[in-house]
Amino acid sequence: MLHENIPLKNIHYYSDVESRNIVGLRVRQARKAAKPMITQKELVARLQVLGIMMDQSGLSKIENGQRPVSDIEVVALSKALRVSPSSLLQEHEASRTSEANRDNAN
Numbered sequence: 001m002l003h004e005n006i007p008l009k010n011i012h013y014y015s016d017v018e019s020r021n022i023v024g025l026r027v028r029q030a031r032k033a034a035k036p037m038i039t040q041k042e043l044v045a046r047l048q049v050l051g052i053m054m055d056q057s058g059l060s061k062i063e064n065g066q067r068p069v070s071d072i073e074v075v076a077l078s079k080a081l082r083v084s085p086s087s088l089l090q091e092h093e094a095s096r097t098s099e100a101n102r103d104n105a106n
Contacts, residue, residue, distance in 0.1 A: 021062065021069045023077070026088045028063040030081040038081065046080035047073075 031038045038046075040056050040063075047054050052073060061067035069077070078085040 021065055021067070022090075023069045023074055023088045024063045024065045024067075026090070027059075027077055027081065030083045030088070031063075034081065043077075043080055047076055050076045050079060052076040 027043075031040070031043055040059050044054055044056050044059055047059075054073075058067065062069055062073075074085050074088055078088055081088075
């Protein structure tokens with residue numbers, strides 16, 4: 001079976017709500033780093049132009065890690081923020097450090 005070759009220690013299961021996406025923090029960072037800064041309301045408007053119907057509450061939930069993000073939304077967010085999709089998908093260092101500490105504890 002194919003899955004037998006995958007080391008289970010490299011698979012992370014997130015149980016808490018804050019870990020439903022790794023995109024949210026990156027979206028917030030990119031939005032605030034834009035010159036001039038992009039508000040949530042402006043980002044929602046840009047997404048709607050791209051065909052993604054989302055309200056400010058939905059965007060806030062994404063940024064707070066309370067809502068998962070689809071692949072289509074990642075691409076639209078990257079276009080709206082003028083960043084690469086991969087930059088939104090990279091885990092931040094604090095998350096990796098936390099995971100490494102959790103793995104070492106087990």
